[in-house]
Amino acid sequence: MRPATADLEALLRELVAANVEFIVVGGAAAVIHGAPITTQNLDIVPRQDAGGLERLLAALTALDTRFRPVRLDRDLAPTAEHLAGGGQLNLITRHGPLDVLLRLHDARGYDELISHSLEILDEDLRIRVIDLETLIEIKRSTGRARDLQVVPLLEAIRDRVR
Amino acid sequence: MEGDETTQPQYNEIDHSLLDWYRELSMIERLRAASKAAAVLERLARAARNR
Numbered sequence: 001m002r003p004a005t006a007d008l009e010a011l012l013r014e015l016v017a018a019n020v021e022f023i024v025v026g027g028a029a030a031v032i033h034g035a036p037i038t039t040q041n042l043d044i045v046p047r048q049d050a051g052g053l054e055r056l057l058a059a060l061t062a063l064d065t066r067f068r069p070v071r072l073d074r075d076l077a078p079t080a081e082h083l084a085g086g087g088q089l090n091l092i093t094r095h096g097p098l099d100v101l102l103r104l105h106d107a108r109g110y111d112e113l114i115s116h117s118l119e120i121l122d123e124d125l126r127i128r129v130i131d132l133e134t135l136i137e138i139k140r141s142t143g144r145a146r147d148l149q150v151v152p153l154l155e156a157i158r159d160r161v162r
Numbered sequence: 163m164e165g166d167e168t169t170q171p172q173y174n175e176i177d178h179s180l181l182d183w184y185r186e187l188s189m190i191e192r193l194r195a196a197s198k199a200a201a202v203l204e205r206l207a208r209a210a211r212n213r
Contacts, residue, residue: 031196
């Protein structure tokens with residue numbers, strides 16, 4: 001059974017436990033920065049070096065991952081070839097939807113985003129998340145209504161942090 | 163997005179007290195709150211579709 005919405009904490013814990021290197025982006029990043037919104041899925045940009053992709057594939061396999069939507073005639077698990085590409089993989093796991101963004105809409109990947117991210121530790125969970133300024137820039141530049149809606153919230157959070 | 167009727171809230175329409183309240187939560191608490199809220203909304207939406 002794969003839920004329709006993500007258990008963000010459970011997904012993050014599984015990825016971290018599997019030593020996957022990634023940057024949280026998207027709605028979950030907005031939540032982490034303090035935006036009171038909901039999101040159905042976890043968006044990550046993974047590191048694409050050889051060892052990293054192996055660990056990511058192992059984690060996805062352990063999470064019983066498939067491409068979504070899963071149908072009777074379409075029950076496809078991600079492979080090493082998928083992860084080595086440059087696309088955006090819309091997946092579903094036993095902890096809900098997970099989008100693996102090998103490249104953002106502007107073609108930036110892990111290596112380009114790492115200097116625009118920060119590590120956050122809470123209790124025993126240490127994750128890397130895109131920084132607030134870059135998240136605002138990304139949300140603004142996609143041009144999608146659902147992304148633009150979050151921008152004023154993120155700007156208000158930024159102004160309160162300053 | 164073409165055909166999307168959602169509108170962008172203006173900065174001065176934001177409930178800043180809600181932001182302050184949310185900022186008091188830890189990262190893990192925010193993740194849990196967002197996940198639970200999404201699950202509830204999804205269940206309600208599914209129930210509405212099946213009515």
